[in-house]
Amino acid sequence: MAFSLTDEQNQLRKTVREFAEAEIAPHVMEWDEASRFPSEVIAKLGELGLLGVLFPEKYGGAGLGYVEYAIALEELARVDGSVSLIVAAHTSLCTNHIFVAGNEEQKRKYVSKLATGEFIGAWGLTEPDSGSDAGSARMTAVRRGTSWVLNGTKTFCTNGHYADVAALPPVAHNTAPTPVPPALLPHAPPAADQPRTPVPAPPAAPAAPPREPLAARRAAPRPAPVKHGSPARRGAGGGVAPGPGVRTKVESGMEPLMMGRL
Numbered sequence: 001m002a003f004s005l006t007d008e009q010n011q012l013r014k015t016v017r018e019f020a021e022a023e024i025a026p027h028v029m030e031w032d033e034a035s036r037f038p039s040e041v042i043a044k045l046g047e048l049g050l051l052g053v054l055f056p057e058k059y060g061g062a063g064l065g066y067v068e069y070a071i072a073l074e075e076l077a078r079v080d081g082s083v084s085l086i087v088a089a090h091t092s093l094c095t096n097h098i099f100v101a102g103n104e105e106q107k108r109k110y111v112s113k114l115a116t117g118e119f120i121g122a123w124g125l126t127e128p129d130s131g132s133d134a135g136s137a138r139m140t141a142v143r144r145g146t147s148w149v150l151n152g153t154k155t156f157c158t159n160g161h162y163a164d165v166a167a168l169p170p171v172a173h174n175t176a177p178t179p180v181p182p183a184l185l186p187h188a189p190p191a192a193d194q195p196r197t198p199v200p201a202p203p204a205a206p207a208a209p210p211r212e213p214l215a216a217r218r219a220a221p222r223p224a225p226v227k228h229g230s231p232a233r234r235g236a237g238g239g240v241a242p243g244p245g246v247r248t249k250v251e252s253g254m255e256p257l258m259m260g261r262l
């Protein structure tokens with residue numbers, strides 16, 4: 001088995017390295033010290049195809065694979081870990097979930113814009129009181145007429161302030177009157193570097209049941225991990241089958257997309 005990179009992969013590495021050294025390296029300290037999101041560089045990465053490396057060309061992607069994706073991240077991280085993480089969160093955490101679990105309409109609407117960099121993507125798993133223990137997430141989604149009302153708090157969302165689309169799994173649905181797929185994709189109009197309009201606070205959440213102390217939860221035996229591609233992750237037995245994909249509106253004023261389970 002050959003482990004060396006192909007000529008095309010070596011060329012990709014060279015291209016990303018040259019870009020990173022020319023466009024990112026001179027500004028790294030300035031951006032870091034000013035806590036600045038380098039929107040102009042992210043746009044250029046989109047033009048280079050580096051925001052859609054993994055996705056098929058029919059969705060605006062470069063149609064390449066994980067080796068190429070890893071090469072791109074590696075070369076960006078060689079110069080600026082933050083830029084690499086922006087690309088990784090955008091690609092793996094946001095776009096890829098929609099690509100893997102979304103329906104065709106959702107892929108055309110979101111993946112095609114995320115892959116080209118027209119949209120920036122984020123992922124909201126972590127909450128103030130749950131990180132690794134994703135099953136303890138408390139955000140709820142409650143059906144109200146033709147809308148879904150999201151209620152909860154997310155934190156540590158890479159790209160969060162600049163994202164046009166965010167995937168938010170899992171969503172607790174114990175308060176919902178109807179079954180709710182635990183994944184939501186709010187969609188706000190694209191914005192560049194200008195400050196975002198504050199989103200009105202949602203109504204107070206219904207009282208959550210008392211939580212088991214974290215130490216006790218960590219001590220409890222964990223279920224065996226479910227492998228990617230296994231029947232369980234594909235939906236058999238309550239896994240992650242794509243849902244019906246219901247477009248909706250949320251009271252925050254964002255136009256979200258309710259999609260299948262991630």
Ligand SMILES: Cc1cc2nc3c(=O)[nH]c(=O)nc-3n(C[C@H](O)[C@H](O)[C@H](O)COP(=O)(O)OP(=O)(O)OC[C@H]3O[C@@H](n4cnc5c(N)ncnc54)[C@H](O)[C@@H]3O)c2cc1C
Nearest residue numbers: 089093123124125126130131132133155156157158217218
């Ligand atoms: C640079 C960066 C970017 C991030 N971007 C995002 C993002 O885009 N979206 C998002 O949702 N989140 C993001 N996060 C948050 C990240 O996913 C969480 O920090 C992570 O899930 C860990 O959660 P926590 O911080 O609450 O730590 P905890 O889950 O509380 O873990 C604390 C410690 O306990 C250990 N631990 C946890 N569970 C167990 C267990 N069962 N048994 C033994 N030990 C355990 C952990 O290994 C760790 O050492 C980001 C974090 C960083 C650092």
